[in-house]
Amino acid sequence: MPRLKPEDLKGIKERTLKDMVLREGGTTVKITVHMGTCGIAAGAKEVMEALTEELAASGRKDIRVVGSGCMGMCSSEPNVTVEMLGKEGVLYKHMDKNKMRQVFKRHILLGEVQTDFALARMK
């Protein structure tokens, strides 16, 4: 990033928020793997690897995968948040690579929320 002037902060905020928002023609799905030390210790890296593989295999360009910090409930790690355009977000708990593959194939590609692995719905 180039050196910022005080007035630049607003522009970056607006631009980034626009990029972060799900929209038609842009990113329509955002998958967040929570990768604090607690998540990684519980297997978040494997989950991330499986997800990256599935994403590549799907060829979808409108899905964004991000690593983020801990969501707080360390005992339910690894946690994964799935946000899809026009739908309620779902926070998944106790994920592993196969659950991640299942969530990717059944929830993200086919729209079936995998209730058994879910911790919470998010507005």
Next chain:
Amino acid sequence: MSAYRAELLVCGGKACHESRSDHLKELLEKELHRQGLNHEIRVTETECNGFCAQGPVLKVEPEGIVYQKLKEEDIPKLVEEHFVKGQPVKKLFLKPAAPPESIPDMEEIPFYSKQMLIVLKNRGVIDPESLEEYIARDGYVGARKALLEMTPQQIIQEVKTSGLRGRGGAGFTTGLKWEFASKSPGDVKFALCNADEGDPGAFMDRSVLEADPHAVLEGMVIAAKAIGAHQGYIYCRAEYPLAVKRLNLAIQQAKEAGLMGKDILSSGFDFDVEVYQGAGAFVCGEETALMKSIEGKRGMPRPRPPFPAQQGLWNKPTVLNNVETYANVPQIIQNGGAWYAAIGTATSKGTKVFALTGAVSNIGLVEVPMGITLREIIFDIGGGIPKKRKFKAVQLGGPSGGCVPEAYLDTPVDYESIAKVGAIMGSGGMIVMNDQTCMVDMARFFMDFIQDESCGKCTPCREGTRRMLEVLEKITHGHGEPGDIDLLEELSDMIKNSALCGLGQTGPNPVLSTLQYFRDEYEAHIHEKRCPAKRCAALVKFEVNADVCTKCGICSRSCPAGAIQWQKREPAFIVKDKCVKCLSCITNCPADAIS
């Protein structure tokens, strides 16, 4: 090929392959052949059907029945029942997922709904390695305001108005600390961040640094402007590699963007920061020892005064704040001190982050408004005590803190109220203990930690904590004598009043607070040679009370030494010669039948 009456589709996806679906295909073919069905039914490997966590999965066409989690031993029965007798095996069917409406809304889950996020507002929301995403959540707005629109005095006044107190544990008013440092004469001053989180069971700072490193940096820039510092250090323990990595990345990004370094945001103000990795000595969390360590000397405390605000790092005026304290600052400047002061109680403002651990259902990191009760944190947010056990006490503030029993669970969380019941707010460690915790053993654990971590500079701490540990070990090993409690109290009193630094002065606290609330447990150990919680192996007989035993056999299955004899409908029996006294039978017995 239309002669086949059914087709068995074995999923050939990667996950099912890993769970040996190729093997499953072979087994199915073999079994069909054995039953003479191989000309009627064929097995085909298909593309992944997406039920990866339920694999290996088998779909039967044309019926459309799906079987899940098939094991080798299921196959003969499955072929026999379904394809010979025509009765599908319902037990092995893929369970249909419950409707999404059955998932609770986040707002309905007390773990989330009772929290109030200020320090943790970005947790799990932003990518901690992206400066843009931090800025998108109003990052560096506070720093911009402080650097371009406020004088150092105004910044200090705003922080004083907010009522923010040190989150490292002592709770000194942050604004006041900054004022002292700002008034200290000198051109060279330092702003330091204490990220040497050492309390057993505490991980607040680590989580903040990993999830939102820029918030801490921004807080430091604001503090630096307030006191007139141009150089800062973050003293972070080397055991936190991810936090160190993300901090260093954040510093690099901030420097490139002109948010750190020379002429920040064209304001003319310079401030640079470096991460200094500590080698993990508990005493280096003490401010004067921390500064010695950064200077490259052995981390040992020195007497105060002079306080760091006058003579700190390299004898220059220095402000040292904890990670969480700094992470509060940007929002205080952005939203105003009055906004922050509106949250909390009369003496403690804002929120506090706790690392909730131990015998509680929801282990994790929680941020709550000051004034919430301990009961709400443990039973609503934490979800209570698992395995139907009873709550016994909660340890606050780590080795410098104390425990709070059931009777005081309605104590509101603020610095004064917590101190009144014999514990301290501390940096945020909150260890919940159930009725299977021996309080004498707990005190022994913390004393072991303290005497191990004592730097050895002053005699009361070096020798005193060692002697206290010996007494506690004697008691837990069943050799306690009358007078031991008096000796512990005498030693505690002496160490508290004469140790050099906070580590020593607060070291006896776990003993004193357990003596205050659980004196009867000490007495049972000493006079009756009995450990009421059955955790001190030397005082446990390892005998099964046949009248209480429910004959469930759990103890026998949990015994790693094979020392427990048990048969169905018979009470268990422990063979003493084989028993290794690991306590796993007692931990797992649902009827408390072993003593």
